[in-house]
Amino acid sequence: MKPVSELLKRHDSAAWRTSPDTSVFDALATLARFEVGALMVMDGDRLVGFLSERDYTRKVALQGKNSKEMKVSEIMTPDVMTVTPQTRTHACMALMSQRKFRHLPVVDGSKVVGMISIQDLMDDIIADHEETIAQLTTYIQS
Numbered sequence: 001m002k003p004v005s006e007l008l009k010r011h012d013s014a015a016w017r018t019s020p021d022t023s024v025f026d027a028l029a030t031l032a033r034f035e036v037g038a039l040m041v042m043d044g045d046r047l048v049g050f051l052s053e054r055d056y057t058r059k060v061a062l063q064g065k066n067s068k069e070m071k072v073s074e075i076m077t078p079d080v081m082t083v084t085p086q087t088r089t090h091a092c093m094a095l096m097s098q099r100k101f102r103h104l105p106v107v108d109g110s111k112v113v114g115m116i117s118i119q120d121l122m123d124d125i126i127a128d129h130e131e132t133i134a135q136l137t138t139y140i141q142s
Contacts, residue, residue, distance in 0.1 A: 004092060004106055004116055005085035007124060013106075013114035017042045018051060020073035024060055027051055027072050038103040040115055041076045047105055047112050049076035082107040083116075093121050 017040045018027045030039060031053065041049035051072055059075040060067050082105045083092055092104055102118040 001088045001090040001128075002124070003085060004083055004087050004089060004104075007089065007116050007120045008085065008106060008114040010120070013116065014112065016040060016115055017112075018072055019043065020048060020071065020076065022072045024056060024067040024070045024072055024075060028056060028067060037117070038115070040080075040105050040112060041072055042112065045111070047080055047082070047107065049073070049078045050080045050103070050105065051076045052101075052103065080105055084108060085113060089121055089124055092116065093118075093125075096121070 013036075016030075016034055016036050016038070018030055020041055020043060022030075027039060031037065038050060038052040040047055041051055049072075055075045055077060056067070059065070060070060081095065081099060081101070083095070085106055085108050087106075096102065096104065096118055104116050105112060106114045106116060
């Protein structure tokens with residue numbers, strides 16, 4: 001398995017962010033624009049939380065609250081689990097499975113460098129398996 005830094009080269013996930021003072025409605029628009037399920041909540045360059053579609057559905061929609069009146073800070077998950085660019089994809093998969101979440105911010109020291117999703121990990125595993133199958137097929141046919 002490769003380091004997370006390899007997965008980050010595939011997309012600009014560092015842009016998937018919002019601020020604590022943004023309205024939940026505007027954050028949802030950002031989710032839709034990037035076609036992602038979560039955003040890192042940033043206060044300047046500092047990671048202060050995490051906002052997912054799950055946060056919205058459980059803390060706004062199901063409680064009948066108004067997303068235009070609520071701030072991201074009111075519904076975000078404040079304690080964010082992170083990984084480093086050197087963390088191996090296998091370790092990320094295990095962490096996501098154990099903790100039952102689908103996104104992980106990637107932090108290098110105090111700098112946020114991006115975010116990976118369970119989909120990124122699955123795509124990588126599938127690509128690795130396809131490559132292995134192709135190599136074995138070539139080996140068997142030669």
